[in-house]
Amino acid sequence: AQSVTQLDSQVPVFEEAPVELRCNYSSSVSVYLFWYVQYPNQGLQLLLKYLSGSTLVESINGFEAEFNKSQTSFHLRKPSVHISDTAEYFCAVSALRGKLIFGQGTELSVKP
Amino acid sequence: DGGITQSPKYLFRKEGQNVTLSCEQNLNHDAMYWYRQDPGQGLRLIYYSQIVNDFQKGDIAEGYSVSREKKESFPLTVTSAQKNPTAFYLCASSLGPSGGRTDTQYFGPGTRLTVL
Numbered sequence: 001a002q003s004v005t006q007l008d009s010q011v012p013v014f015e016e017a018p019v020e021l022r023c024n025y026s027s028s029v030s031v032y033l034f035w036y037v038q039y040p041n042q043g044l045q046l047l048l049k050y051l052s053g054s055t056l057v058e059s060i061n062g063f064e065a066e067f068n069k070s071q072t073s074f075h076l077r078k079p080s081v082h083i084s085d086t087a088e089y090f091c092a093v094s095a096l097r098g099k100l101i102f103g104q105g106t107e108l109s110v111k112p
Numbered sequence: 113d114g115g116i117t118q119s120p121k122y123l124f125r126k127e128g129q130n131v132t133l134s135c136e137q138n139l140n141h142d143a144m145y146w147y148r149q150d151p152g153q154g155l156r157l158i159y160y161s162q163i164v165n166d167f168q169k170g171d172i173a174e175g176y177s178v179s180r181e182k183k184e185s186f187p188l189t190v191t192s193a194q195k196n197p198t199a200f201y202l203c204a205s206s207l208g209p210s211g212g213r214t215d216t217q218y219f220g221p222g223t224r225l226t227v228l
Contacts, residue, residue: 095213098215098217105154
């Protein structure tokens with residue numbers, strides 16, 4: 001079975017500071033991992049995904065995540081956040097038949 | 113523009129009423145999904161369909177029903193049997209149909225359902 005745990009429900013941070021959103025997973029099959037972002041009252045948008053190959057994956061807006069098999073983690077990082085990064089972030093693992101198992105979400109709040 | 117549309121954006125229901133949420137996609141995707149989102153609980157899968165005229169229950173299907181008569185449409189009915197239907201409902205689609213675990217799911221903008 002697959003499961004995802006996001007270790008922080010809320011992360012407040014000041015603008016231009018670094019941030020890390022933590023995600024741990026368990027999976028009994030090969031691992032495919034996703035990070036999605038949700039702005040208020042909107043749907044989810046894919047931020048980045050790990051399928052295979054390089055364990056470090058990057059998004060176009062400066063986020064990156066590293067797949068760590070030994071620690072069963074897929075933490076999301078950004079070296080310098082902006083006010084516009086304020087949103088809820090979801091980590092997800094792919095289950096059988098194309099389903100996604102989501103974590104509980106982390107609210108990132110960037111303060112000026 | 114290709115994408116997923118959901119309607120209505122906001123929906124109010126009286127207790128005991130059935131309501132139907134619309135989901136349409138023009139991405140030519142085979143697979144479609146319905147999720148329910150509650151604060152602090154992430155997204156939970158209600159129903160999913162990998163091909164027309166076929167669908168399966170997700171983790172919280174009780175009190176919900178779906179149909180998949182057309183590739184582009186996957187409506188969700190919230191029945192009076194659903195005890196606590198107030199939530200944000202999200203529809204998604206992916207390439208499918210073989211249940212590709214590497215497929216990206218694309219989401220609609222959501223429908224917020226409130227029971228009065």
